[in-house]
């Protein structure tokens with residue numbers, strides 16, 4: 001055992017869990033309650049959004065969650081239709097998807113458009129689809145929250161904070177007499193964010209300007225400063241240390257075909273210049289999903305920092321200041337926990353083909 005592993009083993013085995021393990025947020029009233037989830041994503045850019053949505057569908061099939069809506073913060077390629085297609089491939093085509101197709105922040109994708117254009121060898125569409133009108137995220141978010149039980153919804157934000165900031169700015173309308181801030185305070189139990197970078201375990205991450213923050217800094221500042229409820233942050237360093245197993249993906253996804261996740265992963269690799277699909281991608285967005293759906297202390301997937309406050313600086317850095325009255329906490333993980341979480345991802349990603357399609 002290296003000195004590094006020994007250090008973290010001692011720290012996490014004896015010290016941190018005794019302080020923070022009992023402090024994990026369980027978002028269920030009862031163990032069997034499905035967690036109502038909003039999945040707010042920049043799907044179409046990096047591939048982890050697609051895997052994160054896929055494991056949400058798997059857990060919805062297990063009745064561990066109910067996906068109320070998929071809202072897109074920055075439409076990469078034709079991400080709206082891609083998300084609808086992924087919902088359909090996972091047998092939940094009724095889940096509403098919303099995106100602002102006119103946003104100047106939109107850009108090309110790495111797999112969303114490619115999947116929609118994909119053909120079989122005989123030239124027929126591999127994933128047939130037809131364009132439907134698009135709803136913008138804000139009215140969908142306001143409607144879903146207005147209809148939800150108080151203190152029930154978990155908002156998983158794995159893209160920019162654009163949509164959450166727009167909600168906070170919204171006033172009463174025909175959907176709800178409540179302001180967006182009032183809806184967030186009354187209906188949202190937890191905001192689970194993949195964003196920022198934190199130097200709890202390695203000081204170098206304090207200097208990192210993370211993608212989801214940088215691409216909409218005003219929105220990230222607003223949400224960190226004004227969100228009325230609890231926020232847990234999975235920083236860049238957490239998902240970066242937990243990589244998806246390429247062998248696992250090949251074993252679990254290649255057959256039976258077609259498999260939209262495998263095709264998406266291959267398209268992402270090709271789009272990024274790789275001849276073979278062989279990049280063990282970080283699991284950034286998946287961590288924010290797993291934390292919500294597997295909060296059991298005995299599984300020991302995650303540990304949380306003490307309470308505090310995250311501030312977004314002008315360049316996108318996200319310093320954390322400890323404060324017992326703060327509503328922000330940050331994921332801390334050990335190498336042993338990272339292995340356990342990676343195993344969970346492999347199992348969840350492969351579950352569709354092991355169980356549903358048997």
Ligand SMILES: [Ca+2]
Nearest residue numbers: 042049158159
């Ligand atoms: Ca993302």
